[in-house]
Amino acid sequence: MSAKSGAKPALSRNCEDASKRAFKPGRLPASANQSSEEGQFVVTCHNTLFILPNFWRMFLMRKTAFSLALTLVVAACGGTGDTTTLAPATTAAAPTTQATTTAPPTTTATPTVAAGFPVTVAHGTGEVTLADQPISIVSISPTATEILFAIGAADQVIAVDSLSTYPAEAPVTDLSAFEANVEAIAEFEPDLVIMSFDPGDVESGLTALGIPVIMQFSAFSLEDAYTQIDQLGAATGRSDESDLLVDEIAKTVADFKANAALRDQPLTYYHELDNTFYSVTSSTFIGEIYAVLGLDNVADPADEEGYGYPQLSPEFILETDPDLIFLADTRCCAQTATSLEDRPGWDRLSAVRNGLVTELDDDVASRWGPRIIEFLEAIAAAIAAHDARTDG
DSSP states (O other), X not given: OOEETTOOOOOOTTSOOGGGSOOEEOOOOOBTTBOOOTTOEEEEETTEEEEEOOHHHHHHHHHHHHHSOOOOOOOOOOSTTOOEEEOOOOOBOOOOXXXXXXOOOSOOOOOSOOOSOSEEEEETTEEEEESSOOSSEEEEOHHHHHHHHHTTOGGGEEEEOTTOOOSTTSOBOSOOSSSOOHHHHHXXXXXXXXXXXXXXXXXXXXXXXTOOEEEOOBOSSHHHHHHHHHHHHHHHTOHHHHHHHHHHHHHHHHHHHHHSOOOSSOOEEEEESSTTOBOOOTTSHHXXXXXXXXXXXXXXXXOTTOSXXXXXXXXXXXXXXXXXXXXXXXXXXXXXXXXXXXXXXXXXXXXXXXXXXXXXXXXXXXXXXXXXXXXXXXXXXXXXXXXXXXXX
């Protein structure tokens, strides 16, 4: 049994070794066949971008996380004229590359709510004070975009990055989700920018122009996700709505956990990030979601380096024979339950033979916003299908 934990990732089955080609960290562009999963490494191969959810990403993220002094204090909410401080999530940064351009919008929305300002929000790289409720928000984070719309701040959002394609009414622009650029963002004249990464000078550049920035790095846990929702609620004057969203997600999580069947032997699963067999372990945000429903992760023993994203070998997966398989590469890599049958030996896997391969939406399975509930529901449905087959 073998697994390539910490190995340098291959590009694809049809491409040459990554060591022979230049590659840069970044994010995937929006397209019909590519994932918009947050914070992934990509490389160019035959003019196609392939995801590399590898240990290098986690190494850089965790190294950055430890270097950040995220020890800001939560202060109580005050009335008019008081300043509210919201604590940061314990999260970490993913690196990116350079610039893009885009045209500014022609209209500016007016919010319907204004309360609790000024407010100070502590975030991933420090804190920011907003004197007034923002009405011209630019989101360079697909997860933040989903949260903003879920808490009722849609009218305050004037532009989002090219990967923020959910919900459908989001004002998508050609602002690059992996080539953040000060000038392109500033053209929109925002009064708040929300980001999930910084190549090194975008936040400082925007701040120098007097544009407030909230940095929300990738969540490592559900608590991180809840904190980021609270941050955006406070920043937009939608704290009541953000509280309701956190309560809804937390209650759903608690209900799923309470109703998870007690088994003598927990069901096992394999979560596929791409078709070169990168996976996640229980130490990741994604792994925590599966743990809510009592599943055991076959990738855990393979993560010798402890970075959370081991590359498994086909032999390892065949030998562990997981009860359930979840494909989070249906969009990026066009993987399906049917395509798994064409992999050598995979037709012998129990999950494949028993029809227990779940095709996930890559975005739902990789973002830590309101669609966490959809992710849980997909996992629960797979468990129910397994039990129905066994009981039958």
